Amino acid sequence: MSDGIRLTAGRRKFLAATAAVGGLQLSSPFIIKARGDVPVKIGFIDPITGSLSALAVSEVEGAKWTVDQMNKKGGILGxxxxxxxxxxxxxxxxxxxxxxxxxxxxxxxxIMGDVNSGIAYAIMGVTSDKKVLHIVPGGHTDPITGKDCKWNTFRTCNTTAMDAAAVTGELVKRFGKKWFFVTPDYAYGQTLQANFVKNLEKLGGTWQGDMLPIANADFSATLIKAKAFKPDVLLNNMGGAAQINCMKQFVQFGMAKEMALGGALFEIEAIRSVPKEAQTGWWVMEWYWNQPNVPQVKEFVDAISPSIGNRKPTARHWMAYVSLQAVKLAAEKAKTLEAVKMAQALSDLELPPDVSLSPNKIKYRAGDHQLMSDIFVGQVHPPGPDGPDDLFKVEEIVTGEKAAGPAEETGCKLVWPS
Structure with missing residues (x-):
C-alpha cells in the first residue's frame, strides 16, 4: 500500500500504520489542538488496522493536514x-x-467514515438516529446515497455505479466483452460487480467470477478458474492488501500475457506495492494529482506533499480534504454547527476551485447528497518521468452527472426531520 506501510497482521501493522499518520495514540484518539475556546470536534472513523489500512492511513493523513491548515486560518466559525x-x-x-x-x-x-463500505453504512444508522452530520469520504456502496440515503449523510467518493459506468465502455471497446470478476464479498464488491454486470450485459457481454473474503490472501483457485474461462479482461475488484496479493499472483501465474487487466479502482496505494508487470490495465481514478490545466491542484500537491513523506497525494488524501472543507463551507453558509442547517446548506453547494481541485464544477447533489465529482479514466503504468508516483495516464474525464445518472433513479428519497 502506501510507502513504509506493511500489511501484516497484529500489533506490528497497527504500530506501522499509526506511525505513518503522525503517531496516533493506542489508547485514545488523536487530537489536533489549536488556539481558542470551545473547539469544533470532528470524529474520523477508519480501518487503520486490517486489509484496508493503507487507504485509511492516507485518508487520516489528509484529514490531519487539512485540519492543521484550517486552524492556521482561524478554524471553523472562528x-x-x-x-x-x-x-x-x-x-x-x-x-x-x-x-x-x-x-x-x-x-x-x-462524524466521518469509513473506508469499508459496510462499516460506513452501519455508522449511518447511528448518526441519523443521533442527528449528527455524517460525511463518508471513501466508502462506495450505492445504498449510502441510494435507496437507504439519509438527510444527514453526504458522500465524497463515487458510487460503484459511477465508477462502473465510467470505465465499462472503454474496457469493452479496447479488449472485448468476455470478463472474469475477482470481487470482495461485502457491500462494496457486491454493488460494484452488480453494476459492472448490468453495463456489460447491456453491451452483449458474458462473464464468470468469484466472490471472495475481503481479506483473502490466496487467489490460486480463482485464477486457475479464470485461466480456464479465457476472458478478454480480468477485473480485479478487490481492495487494499487483497488486491495487491491478487495482482502479484496474477503475474506469477503468467496471466498478464493471456488477458487484459482492468476494473474500477486500482488506487495509488496499491499500485506502489505490486510488481512492474502488474502496473497495467484500464481503471478509474477518483482524483489524480497531475492535472496541468487546474492550477489549484499543483498548489495543493506542493503544500501537502512535505507532510506525507514528499509523496504525491492520492485520491484518499483528496477525499479527506474535500470532506473536511465541506464541513467548513456548510458551517459558514449556515452560520451554525446545527446538523440540519448544515446539511441544508451543503445540498447543491458548488465547491470552490481550491476545494474541488477538479477541472469541472462539482457539488454534493441535493437529491441524494452524492458528490458529483469528475472521474478520471485511463491506464496504469510503471513509474514515468515525473517520479515514483507518475503511475497513471488520464485518457478521459467523465463528469459525475454523466456517470451517476439522475438522482431520481438512485432510489434515494430524503426524509428531513420535522
Missing amino acids: RPVQLLVEDSANDTGTGVQKAHKLIERDKVDV
Whole structure:
C-alpha cells in the first residue's frame, strides 16, 4: 500500500500504520489542538488496522493536514478544530461502537467514515438516529446515497455505479466483452460487480467470477478458474492488501500475457506495492494529482506533499480534504454547527476551485447528497518521468452527472426531520 506501510497482521501493522499518520495514540484518539475556546470536534472513523489500512492511513493523513491548515486560518466559525481519530479495525461492530463513543462521550459535531463500505453504512444508522452530520469520504456502496440515503449523510467518493459506468465502455471497446470478476464479498464488491454486470450485459457481454473474503490472501483457485474461462479482461475488484496479493499472483501465474487487466479502482496505494508487470490495465481514478490545466491542484500537491513523506497525494488524501472543507463551507453558509442547517446548506453547494481541485464544477447533489465529482479514466503504468508516483495516464474525464445518472433513479428519497 502506501510507502513504509506493511500489511501484516497484529500489533506490528497497527504500530506501522499509526506511525505513518503522525503517531496516533493506542489508547485514545488523536487530537489536533489549536488556539481558542470551545473547539469544533470532528470524529474520523477508519480501518487503520486490517486489509484496508493503507487507504485509511492516507485518508487520516489528509484529514490531519487539512485540519492543521484550517486552524492556521482561524478554524471553523472562528473556533479551533479538533480531529478525533478512531480505528474501526475493519470490523462493523467496532465501527458502530466507535461512532457511539465519539457522539455520546466525546460530543463530536460531525462524524466521518469509513473506508469499508459496510462499516460506513452501519455508522449511518447511528448518526441519523443521533442527528449528527455524517460525511463518508471513501466508502462506495450505492445504498449510502441510494435507496437507504439519509438527510444527514453526504458522500465524497463515487458510487460503484459511477465508477462502473465510467470505465465499462472503454474496457469493452479496447479488449472485448468476455470478463472474469475477482470481487470482495461485502457491500462494496457486491454493488460494484452488480453494476459492472448490468453495463456489460447491456453491451452483449458474458462473464464468470468469484466472490471472495475481503481479506483473502490466496487467489490460486480463482485464477486457475479464470485461466480456464479465457476472458478478454480480468477485473480485479478487490481492495487494499487483497488486491495487491491478487495482482502479484496474477503475474506469477503468467496471466498478464493471456488477458487484459482492468476494473474500477486500482488506487495509488496499491499500485506502489505490486510488481512492474502488474502496473497495467484500464481503471478509474477518483482524483489524480497531475492535472496541468487546474492550477489549484499543483498548489495543493506542493503544500501537502512535505507532510506525507514528499509523496504525491492520492485520491484518499483528496477525499479527506474535500470532506473536511465541506464541513467548513456548510458551517459558514449556515452560520451554525446545527446538523440540519448544515446539511441544508451543503445540498447543491458548488465547491470552490481550491476545494474541488477538479477541472469541472462539482457539488454534493441535493437529491441524494452524492458528490458529483469528475472521474478520471485511463491506464496504469510503471513509474514515468515525473517520479515514483507518475503511475497513471488520464485518457478521459467523465463528469459525475454523466456517470451517476439522475438522482431520481438512485432510489434515494430524503426524509428531513420535522
